[in-house]
Amino acid sequence: MPSPHQPPDDSTTCARPGEEPPSRTRPLVPPIELSAVYRIEGLDQVDALYEGREPGFIYARDGHPNAVRLASKVATLEGAEAALVCASGMGAEAALLLTLLGPGDEVALSEGLYGRTVALVGRELARFDIGHRTFDATCPNSLRAVIGPKTRLVFAETLSNPLVRLADIKGLAEVADAANAPLVIDHTFAPLLCRPLELGAKVVTHSATKLIGGHSDLTLGLLAGSSDLIGRVSTVASTFGLSGNPFESWLALRGVATLALRSARACATALALAERLAGARDVAAVHYPGLADHPDHVRAARLLQGGFGTILTIDLKERGRADSFIRALQHIPFAPSLGDVATTLSHPATTSHRGQSAEQWARQGITPGLIRLSIGLEDPDDLWKDLHQALQAR
Ligand SMILES: Cc1ncc(COP(=O)(O)O)c(C=O)c1O
Numbered sequence: 278m279p280s281p282h283q284p285p286d287d288s289t290t291c292a293r294p295g296e297e298p299p300s301r302t303r304p305l306v307p308p309i310e311l312s313a314v315y316r317i318e319g320l321d322q323v324d325a326l327y328e329g330r331e332p333g334f335i336y337a338r339d340g341h342p343n344a345v346r347l348a349s350k351v352a353t354l355e356g357a358e359a360a361l362v363c364a365s366g367m368g369a370e371a372a373l374l375l376t377l378l379g380p381g382d383e384v385a386l387s388e389g390l391y392g393r394t395v396a397l398v399g400r401e402l403a404r405f406d407i408g409h410r411t412f413d414a415t416c417p418n419s420l421r422a423v424i425g426p427k428t429r430l431v432f433a434e435t436l437s438n439p440l441v442r443l444a445d446i447k448g449l450a451e452v453a454d455a456a457n458a459p460l461v462i463d464h465t466f467a468p469l470l471c472r473p474l475e476l477g478a479k480v481v482t483h484s485a486t487k488l489i490g491g492h493s494d495l496t497l498g499l500l501a502g503s504s505d506l507i508g509r510v511s512t513v514a515s516t517f518g519l520s521g522n523p524f525e526s527w528l529a530l531r532g533v534a535t536l537a538l539r540s541a542r543a544c545a546t547a548l549a550l551a552e553r554l555a556g557a558r559d560v561a562a563v564h565y566p567g568l569a570d571h572p573d574h575v576r577a578a579r580l581l582q583g584g585f586g587t588i589l590t591i592d593l594k595e596r597g598r599a600d601s602f603i604r605a606l607q608h609i610p611f612a613p614s615l616g617d618v619a620t621t622l623s624h625p626a627t628t629s630h631r632g633q634s635a636e637q638w639a640r641q642g643i644t645p646g647l648i649r650l651s652i653g654l655e656d657p658d659d660l661w662k663d664l665h666q667a668l669q670a671r
Contacts, residue, residue, distance in 0.1 A: 307346055309527045313337045339515045343526035348499070350533055351489070355464075355481050356472045357501035361511050362521035362529075366465060366484025367393055369498030372514035373461065373480060374398070376506075377430050380406040385423055385453075387414035387433035387444065389641040391463070392629045394432070415573060417448030424456045431458050435473060436466040439590045439625040439649040440564045440642050443573035443580065450477025466588055466615075469540050470581040480506065487616030488587065491532040491539055495525040537583075539618065539654060544584020546660065547652040551589045553661055559668055561646070562592040587652045588615060590625075596645035599624055603648070605670030608655075608663045615651035620660055623649045 284290075315334045317323045325331035334340055344362040352360035363369035374397065378384065384398050386409050398409045410423040414433040424431070431453040433444045446462060453460040459479035468488050473481050483489055485497040498521070500510060514520055544567075551565035566577035567585030577585055593599050603611045603624065612621040613628040623629065626645045630638065638644070652660070 307343065307527065307530065309524055310342045311523050312341070337523065338518065338520045340511070340520075341523050341526075343523040343530070344521050347485075347521075347526045347530045347533070350530060351483070351499050352501050354469065354533075355501040356474050357481065357507075358504040359507035360499055360501040361507050361514060362485075362526050363498040363500065363514055363519050364521050365496045366391075366463075366482065366486060366498040367397065368514070368519040368521075369482050369484075369500045370394060370397060370463070372510050372517065372519045373482065373500055374402060374407075374430070375517060376510045376513045377459070378402065378407050381427065382429040383408045383410060383425065383427040385409070385420060385428050385431040385458070386411055387437070388412065389414075389437040389440065389442065390432065390434060391438055391465075392631070392633070394463070398432075414444035414449065415442050415576075417445055417452045420449055420452045424452060424458065428456055428458045431460045432463070433460070434463040434466065435471065436566070436586055436588065437641075438466065438588075438629060439623075439647055441466070441566055441571075441586060441588055441590060443566050443577050445576065446471075446473050446476040446478055446580075453477075453479075467581070467586055469537060470544075470583060470586060474501070476580075479503070485529050485532075487614065488540065489532055489536060489616075490525075490529045491536065491616060491618060492528075493612070493614060493617040493621075495528045495532075497521045497525050497529050540587065541583055542654050543587040543652045546655075546657045547587050547589050547650075548585060549657045550650070550652065550660060550664065554589070554591055554664070557665070557668055559593070559598075560591050561594045563589065564592070565589040588649060589652065590647055590649045592644055593646035593648060594644055596626070599626075599646045599648055601670045602667050605667035606663055607666070609650070609660070609667075615649070617651065618654050620653040620655055621651050623651070625649055 314336055326333050326335055348360035348362050363372055386398055388411050412423050413419040433449060435444055450460045461480045462473035462478040464473055464481045465484040465487050480500060480502040483499040485499050548567040551563050551568055554560050555563045565571060566573050593602055609620050609622055613623040625643055625647050630643050
């Protein structure tokens with residue numbers, strides 16, 4: 278009979294997690310809680326946890342502290358009852374659409390959405406007999422023209438990519454409400470600049486990979502809306518394996534800490550650069566809602582607070598000009614994402630809008646010479662120097 282005082286075998290010592298260190302202090306910043314599973318006291322507790330009578334976590338795919346902290350912060354920022362962290366912006370959209378749609382349903386999609394959102398609906402969900410129709414997010418009447426009894430959801434972006442057109446969220450919400458279809462707003466390009474839910478949207482989605490994370494070092498998505506809807510989507514997200522993980526949730530929460538400062542600084546720089554670029558020779562057009570000649574400038578001035586966004590797009594017309602500009606830049610990299618602390622650029626025709634037909638490009642105003650700049654935190658004069666010298670390149 279082994280004595281109870283006999284130390285365990287080395288293999289046992291190795292395998293067990295060890296004692297929690299005694300401490301009456303708590304960490305100042307949230308710890309990263311990587312555990313995939315949680316210890317449960319007994320059967321009464323497991324019942325209470327599953328039935329929601331006791332708070333707590335069981336299995337990380339269903340929920341973990343880092344995601345809950347991030348979600349609660351974003352719910353507050355969006356003025357929502359609840360929020361959910363998903364594995365990516367696309368994961369968040371997929372979880373939402375899989376919750377709300379079934380065979381025979383239709384989705385109204387605004388023109389010029391992020392390419393993969395269009396592919397999610399037009400290619401993947403189409404395989405399950407889900408149809409879609411397209412409207413112009415700046416013109417609620419165009420939504421009225423396509424919305425019908427089969428429309429279960431209306432999807433638009435606050436600021437479109439790459440021409441940064443500003444959706445008439447309030448007008449779209451009125452049309453969507455009248456048809457009993459929730460308006461979903463992808464708010465990736467404009468966190469903090471307005472609150473779509475206050476303007477009548479029912480759900481907000483984000484690619485937290487972009488401005489919310491802010492450092493191009495994580496991939497996550499977010500949804501914000503009513504507790505009832507977020508609860509339903511959360512179950513679907515877990516079942517399809519679309520939940521976000523603890524480390525990236527932790528990183529994103531750290532990113533959010535500086536979001537207001539980053540956004541204000543980058544918006545101010547974007548406006549200053551847009552004004553300079555508008556006067557530059559060889560730039561055929563500058564698309565930025567802060568410029569008086571942007572088609573949505575008046576609405577942007579009324580709706581957006583704290584700036585006109587961090588994205589601006591210039592048109593160099595031809596692919597060859599765009600290519601020599603990209604190659605001549607010394608500091609601004611061609612990196613097809615956005616929202617980083619450093620300024621980056623993307624070329625929509627070969628990345629986000631790749632593979633679309635000439636007719637789709639024409640409808641959205643996309644040319645082979647469009648360059649989308651995501652403005653970061655550098656000194657505006659340093660950025661201008663790099664842009665200016667690259668515009669001279671042939
Ligand atoms: C507007 C917009 N929505 C959604 C997404 C998808 O997000 P993620 O890459 O995190 O899946 C992107 C990605 O570029 C985006 O630009």
